[in-house]
Amino acid sequence: MSGNKFKRVLLKLSGEALMGEDAYGINRATIIRMTEEIAEVAKLGIELSIVIGGGNIFRGVAPGAQGMDRATADYMGMMATVMNALALQDALKNHGVVARVQSALNIDQVVEPYIRPKALRYLEEKKVVIFAAGTGNPFFTTDTAAALRGAEMGVEIVMKATKVDGIYSADPNKDPTATKYSRISFDEVITRRLEVMDATAFALCRDQKLPIMVFSINKPGALKRAVCGEDEGTLVHV
Template sequence: MTASKYKRVLLKLSGEALMGDDAFGINRQTIARMVEEIVDVARLGVELAIVIGGGNIFRGVAPGAQGMDRATADYMGMMATIMNALALQDALKRSSVDARVQSALNIDQVVEPYIRPKALRYLEEGKVVIFAAGTGNPFFTTDTAAALRGAEIGAEIVLKATKVDGIYTADPKKDPTATRYSRISFDEAINRRLEVMDATAFALCRDQKLPIKVFSITKHGALGRAVMGEDEGTLVHV
């Protein structure tokens, strides 16, 4: 990699992406591979912030959460994202990358609270900033948190890392004739009810003119190619 198209990006990592082939939890080999790609991007001089989900950890307690009050379950999910954020921070530090975790929930003994000016300063200093606990509110997904934090920090693009290499005309696992969109507008993505991101996140990014790139984190080098603006995944634009 020689040059990046974007100076500041927001990477949205799903908790499920950390599982690898495991049923739930964190697969160490998977997170180590992801960290290698994050390190490569950071060394390009890209200011990188990350919003991480918690579905991999919360999935392990999902049977016990059935029938639970939605707000309570959402707060449990937020705490799962903090666990993932700490694991990612530790893996980055082991690779000599300085990382900071900021949480929308106050757990001062464990992580810093989210403070926008401090997050911006960390990014300018070349640190990776990991945003945990979503928006801090129930009923809002970590996709919405990614759109919100991306807008707040002035990111040039939101990189949505999934296990699928973009947005398709149909589910590629069920329909072998499905084709990948190279580009698609926010309005079309919302009207087609594409479920790669929730409608609130799409609408917020559309209103802020903040593009989204959907790509597969399981493809080697895909993150770097997305940062350099290559034809990787699907670009969702105004």
């Protein structure tokens, strides 16, 4: 895929990516840097949608969630993603990018509900669409939401932003001899038990023949290089 600019992509951002060096919450300098890179990609004319997690906010109350009913805790996490989505929308606005937030949970006074035809129209109008509240169901992660929304939006690729610059044969932080893959098949990832996404999300992407690009969100310019089809990160393909 090198040298080919994708026309429609979905970016999966973890909530932790917004923390910077903070213990939890949103680091202002970090979100500004990220939105600068997202804005640069959006201004290329690429149709961009984003699924964002809520671990950075929910982490602040995580000790209090111990022993809590799993479904209740998951709904709290979904609401945390709505907070992150609104923060990201506001930051993008400051960079001249029009973004719309659609939530899988109905919070009409705050954000729009998720409506697929409307989301598709926003993408065609070159607006960034931020999908919040995961799938709207407990027991499913925002990784699964990214795979689901990516399939529904007909994206060409899911860009999974992480803290490392791709997929390695082992944890590079623990094993300095770990090998980085530039391309790897879904079957190889399964066989070698490499962690890319949770099992449900991974299976959905594989079944829909939806490739995944794993790259570092902390590496300057990596997002632009990845969406422009340059040699960046690791491509997981069928």
